[in-house]
Amino acid sequence: MHRRQVLQAGAGVLAGLTCLRYAGAAAKPMATSLTPDLFQVSGAGNVVALSAGEDLLLVDTGAAGEVRALQSALKSLTKATGRGARVTTVINTHWHANQTGGNDAFGKAGATIIAHAKARQRMAVDQYVPWEDRYVKARAKEALPTKVIYRGKESLAFGNEDLEYGYLLEAHTDGDLYVHFRKANVIAVGGAASPVADPVLAWYEGGWLGGRVDSLKLLLALGNDETRYIAGTGPAVGKSELKTELEALDTLFTRMSEAVRKGMTTEDMQKANILEGLARTWANPDKFVYDAHKGMWAHHNTLSHSIV
Numbered sequence: 001m002h003r004r005q006v007l008q009a010g011a012g013v014l015a016g017l018t019c020l021r022y023a024g025a026a027a028k029p030m031a032t033s034l035t036p037d038l039f040q041v042s043g044a045g046n047v048v049a050l051s052a053g054e055d056l057l058l059v060d061t062g063a064a065g066e067v068r069a070l071q072s073a074l075k076s077l078t079k080a081t082g083r084g085a086r087v088t089t090v091i092n093t094h095w096h097a098n099q100t101g102g103n104d105a106f107g108k109a110g111a112t113i114i115a116h117a118k119a120r121q122r123m124a125v126d127q128y129v130p131w132e133d134r135y136v137k138a139r140a141k142e143a144l145p146t147k148v149i150y151r152g153k154e155s156l157a158f159g160n161e162d163l164e165y166g167y168l169l170e171a172h173t174d175g176d177l178y179v180h181f182r183k184a185n186v187i188a189v190g191g192a193a194s195p196v197a198d199p200v201l202a203w204y205e206g207g208w209l210g211g212r213v214d215s216l217k218l219l220l221a222l223g224n225d226e227t228r229y230i231a232g233t234g235p236a237v238g239k240s241e242l243k244t245e246l247e248a249l250d251t252l253f254t255r256m257s258e259a260v261r262k263g264m265t266t267e268d269m270q271k272a273n274i275l276e277g278l279a280r281t282w283a284n285p286d287k288f289v290y291d292a293h294k295g296m297w298a299h300h301n302t303l304s305h306s307i308v
Contacts, residue, residue: 029066029073034228034236035184037083037159041073045098046230048188049074050181051084052159058090059179059188060232061102070102087111089158091165092145093190094173095119097136099232103143115145116167118175122205130204149177168192171215172199174206180222188230189219195241196234198282199249201291208295209253216246248278256292260300266293 029043041047043066048059056078062070078084087106092115093099100123107113115123123144127136153166161183168176172191179188191200192215201207219229220242228236252275259269266289275285282288 029069031073031077032236034186036081037161038181038184038186039077040230040236041070041077042235043069043073045232046188046234048179048181048186048230049077049084050158050161050163051078051081052161053083054085055088055159056084056086057158057163058087058102058106059230060093060099060190061090061106063098064101064104067102067105071105089156090114091177091179092119093179093188093192093232094176095122096173096191099190100139100143104140107142107144107146112147113143113145114147114149114165116175116177117148117150118173118206119177120145120148120175122173122175128204168211168215168218170206170208170211172207172212173202176207176215178219178222185224185226186228186230186236187219187223189232191232192216193219193229193231193242193245194233195229195231195237195245198284198288199245201288201295203291203295203298208299209249209256209292210296210299213246213250213253216242216249220246244279248280251278252292256296260293260296266290269293 029041032040032042034040037051039049041049043062045062046060047062047070050057056074074084074087087109088111090103090106090111090113092103092113095115103113123139125138129136149165149167151167153164156163156165161181164180164182165177168178176190176192178192181187192212194200199212201209201212220239223229223239225239227239229238229242230236255274256269259274270286270289274289275282
């Protein structure tokens with residue numbers, strides 16, 4: 001299975017919200033109204049769109065093969081709302097192609113692209129993907145972020161919305177961001193949470209189990225009981241779904257740390273069903289255990305004084 005393969009989640013919508021469907025593209029993007037100005041556009045991955053007069057801000061830009069479908073959906077959204085005719089700002093939650101595929105088109109049209117410095121660095125050079133045993137070519141200049149953040153968080157006013165975007169340390173890659181729409185009480189998290197598909201720990205890009213646990217705690221602390229979280233795939237969810245993922249991964253972190261101290265191999269952990277009894281399930285448990293174990297060895301000196 002392709003490591004970036006995602007579940008089709010176009011049918012999942014928030015109950016009680018206005019849904020606008022756009023036909024004509026293979027991915028059949030669907031825009032879900034979160035507020036009068038804020039939309040979740042689903043299809044081949046999630047894109048969040050915020051309108052402010054004639055301007056539009058996007059969180060992520062979808063997969064490269066779905067750019068025309070996304071642009072068509074955005075045009076239909078503009079026609080339906082009378083707002084957001086041009087994309088002026090893009091925020092990438094991380095560098096992967098399913099989240100940055102439209103960067104080329106929007107960057108070429110003059111949009112400011114914001115991302116973590118590590119994400120820009122990875123997009124600017126060829127990258128080797130061990131799981132697929134292939135190289136991903138560097139992106140075109142137009143696709144590269146024009147503004148970067150290193151650590152901490154920054155604020156951005158866009159129309160009537162007050163945004164905060166900040167660094168999530170090693171939750172999925174080494175360059176993850178969250179985007180908090182404070183007034184709308186919506187947080188876009190990209191690959192840092194995964195309530196529908198298996199969580200992906202890109203250990204060869206800095207993502208690891210401990211970083212994901214810490215990031216989930218931070219994301220939960222940012223929200224309240226009414227907050228809606230939008231991951232890279234699937235419908236928007238509440239705190240309970242993130243708590244379920246956190247509970248499972250926090251317990252697994254303890255189990256796996258103990259297993260590493262005992263000298264257990266990846267195969268030992270898989271045979272021992274180390275994921276058994278956790279708060280969530282996995283479609284491909286063996287792959288997840290492999291990725292989690294590989295990531296932990298990069299942090300062996302922080303797991304315990306007796307690791308070696």
